Amino acid sequence: DAGITQSPRYKITETGRQVTLMCHQTWSHSYMFWYRQDLGHGLRLIYYSAAADITDKGEVPDGYVVSRSKTENFPLTLESATRSQTSVYFCASRLHRGGYEQYFGPGTRLTVT
Amino acid sequence: AQTVTQSQPEMSVQEAETVTLSCTYDTSESDYYLFWYKQPPSRQMILVIRQEAYKQQNATENRFSVNFQKAAKSFSLKISDSQLGDAAMYFCAYRRFRSGGYQKVTFGTGTKLQVIP
Numbered sequence: 001d002a003g004i005t006q007s008p009r010y011k012i013t014e015t016g017r018q019v020t021l022m023c024h025q026t027w028s029h030s031y032m033f034w035y036r037q038d039l040g041h042g043l044r045l046i047y048y049s050a051a052a053d054i055t056d057k058g059e060v061p062d063g064y065v066v067s068r069s070k071t072e073n074f075p076l077t078l079e080s081a082t083r084s085q086t087s088v089y090f091c092a093s094r095l096h097r098g099g100y101e102q103y104f105g106p107g108t109r110l111t112v113t
Numbered sequence: 114a115q116t117v118t119q120s121q122p123e124m125s126v127q128e129a130e131t132v133t134l135s136c137t138y139d140t141s142e143s144d145y146y147l148f149w150y151k152q153p154p155s156r157q158m159i160l161v162i163r164q165e166a167y168k169q170q171n172a173t174e175n176r177f178s179v180n181f182q183k184a185a186k187s188f189s190l191k192i193s194d195s196q197l198g199d200a201a202m203y204f205c206a207y208r209r210f211r212s213g214g215y216q217k218v219t220f221g222t223g224t225k226l227q228v229i230p
């Protein structure tokens with residue numbers, strides 16, 4: 001299906017485990033983003049990528065790792081999950097040019113026990 | 114730094130009535146974009162409406178319209194003829210304008226809208 005997808009939609013993991021959240025978009029958008037959504041904070045940017053092999057930190061990057069070997073994929077890895085990383089994670093993408101909207105994926109609800 | 118403030122954590126409206134959600138922002142820039150996003154219980158973030166700061170005319174999309182007051186740095190969303198499907202969390206967002214490169218999008222903390230049948 002065309003669009004932006006995330007997997008898994010729900011994940012429960014234990015403290016200290018490594019977790020990877022997947023994001024895939026079919027539009028060939030240059031920019032991709034990872035946000036986390038927590039009550040009282042709105043959406044906060046974790047990492048973004050301007051193109052394949054180009055990534056940069058956002059507001060809250062600590063404890064996360066990203067990679068982008070292909071334009072369409074932008075996985076987010078929690079190297080050693082902590083309870084504070086319990087959140088809803090959104091992937092988004094945007095065209096390179098123009099001040100236009102970001103298109104969001106459906107989100108992944110991650111619980112770290 | 115840019116900030117976006119939504120001072121109403123929750124609001125309610127009767128079906129078919131009109132409701133206005135408030136948003137204020139702080140910036141020193143003159144060119145920027147403002148957005149309202151809707152997040153229904155499905156969690157999917159959907160763009161409702163966009164306003165370019167250089168445009169004086171308020172943006173309108175069907176039942177959704179904005180009241181953009183640049184001098185006051187205010188960007189409220191009006192929903193007319195409210196429907197049950199409008200029940201959602203609404204986020205106001207700001208993005209500085211630049212012709213290329215990454216520009217951070219700053220989101221407010223959201224307003225939860227309840228529509229009463």
